Amino acid sequence: MGRKAKFDGTQVPTGRGKKVKKQSDPTFPQGVLVKDINKLSRRQKQRLQKKLLKQQQPQKNTKIKNILKKEENSKEKQIQLKNEENISKKLKKKNEKKFKSAINNNYQNEDDEEEADDNITDVHMEQDEEDMDDDSDQMHLAAKLKKSKQKFLNNTKGDSEENTKILLKKKENSKKQIQLKSEKNISKKLKKKKEKKFKSAINNNYQNEDDEEEDDDNITDVQMEQDEEDMDDDDQLHFAAKFKKSKQKFLNNAESDSEEMTFSEEEFIDDEQIECNEETDNKSDDDDLLPIEKINKKLKKKKQEEEKYAQEEMDNMIAHQSVFSFPTEEELANVTNLKDIQQRIRDVIIVLSDFKRLREKNRSRSEYTELLRRDLCTYYSYNNFLMEKLMQIFPLDELLEFLEASEVERPMTIRTNTLKTRRRDLAEALISRGVNLDPIGKWTKVGLVVYSSQVPMGATPEYLAGHYIIQGAASFLPVMVLEPRENERILDMCAAPGGKTSHIAALMKNTGILFANDVNKDRLKAVVGNLHRIGVVNSIICNYDGRQFPTIMKGFDRVLLDAPCTGTGVIAKDLSVKTNKEEVDIQRCCTLQRELLLAAIDCVNARSETGGIIVYSTCSILPEENEWIIDYALKKRNVKLLPTGLEFGADGFTSYRQHRFHPSLKLTKRYYPHVHNMYGFFVAKLKKFSNVIPNQ
């Protein structure tokens, strides 16, 4: 880059720029500051190291010696002290162990192990605190190994040969883990070592650094040796000797190997190379690899072996675990404890999840399924019929979730009556009364979930004034799918007690005409009361059998059929459902639902300018009452399914057991207490495209 012209217009002299000027050789003023060093190039740093080291080497070596001697003395003192403390503990332990071993009939190996135990402790004490920190994991593993060994010895009498194999495998695995860990530590240490040595050379702080370096060196040596010990307890003494030897070696080398102290990066790589080569047994095909790659390769290999052993161990465990034994008739008859039943439910589900491997010979799947059904009925208090139905709908793990969720009532939710207030104002008013609430979710602008309340939610001034309706979140859905519009003619065929009717009226903004029908006169009283309270003024309440409604009135823009059903989605609200539903109830319901749906379709005007819509919903999760009914209507009337427009919910079934439904049944939606945190529900949206009734 050339010189740039100045903004004030002064002439910039031409000629050679500063960059092309030859730079003089670098000089190092005395007492170079550490922060200046950071600005030096790598080459400059190396020169500086060498220079500084030359000056300080003799002084440094004597310092190292003194420090190491001092340290050794203090360590010896510490060891002595600790030894004295530990001796009494050891004696106690020894006596206990011997006593045990005497009981367990002359286990010769035990004495060896005790000695090895002692050695481990001694060696531990000889190590620096740093060493102990770094290696605590390894020691812990070694101790675990010993523990399991001891346990194994104590249990030998009762254990089978297979168990022995498993334990030995475990032991082998632990050894492998220790090896793997130590290797990881070695590479970590090498890195650390490199960094520390480089820094120490620059910062001229050899006194402290060297101690650390020595520790690090020894840690590496000691760790490798220690790993061997962990693998073989008898080598403990050997380890202690080696530890001292390595220390001595360092002292001897401190004088003569001053060159080694000028640690250049290349030298570190060489060190790594040597160690790595030793570890990899000079394999010829590894020659092209970097040291770190070689270590990595070895670690990978170890990991693979480790995984293999773990898998083998797992297989062994499964093969030898206590297999669930099918209960006898007597056992089945005598169970009174719910915990036992719960455990058996779990066991049978495990067996069924891997039936080929875990089943008892000569036992069929249906026997296990039958046992499970029986236990589930007992545990959750269902009758056989309903439990069987549920087992047909859900996979086993999901079935348990559904059953558990059906034990708990869903959170209380309220719907804002938009004819009288806004959700924000309602929430404010209720909060001021001590109601703890939140919006239900993004999918509704009128719903609030009530966590807790200091006042009964059915008796607040806001409730009595008709500002809200207590309604389950799932009950919002059919009206949202219906999408009522202002000035339409809408029929709510099974309206009592009027929760959905009031919602429709609110969306119609009290315009048009809303027919609220129910076959049950008594229940209609609740509709009257609710519609008054809510302030609905566009409704006509009528009392017909919905199946007859087309003969009375037709031509509606929209019809909601919130059909009578078994209520299998609202078990937590009505526990009697668990026991009072039988095949005949379902059949009765299905027949009524089919007829009501055909009537609802017949009530709609296919040529409605705004609608021609029928929404069918139930609070049941049984396909017989849902997909089955819609599939029937698709065949019997000129209707087609439309997407519900709901952004969540499970898709409807297109097949169920041996039955196949119209593919468009995918457009219907299912809701479950264990999935959607609302009562079980089904909703389908139909569009009538012709007023002609086929085959009539």
Ligand SMILES: C[S@@+](CC[C@H](N)C(=O)[O-])C[C@H]1O[C@@H](n2cnc3c(N)ncnc32)[C@H](O)[C@@H]1O
């Ligand atoms: C699930 S409830 C309706 C709940 C209502 N949609 C609400 O949101 O408050 C089913 C209703 O259908 C009524 N019902 C049963 N059989 C009927 C029929 N044949 N015609 C009309 N209504 C019937 C029952 O009396 C019951 O009130």
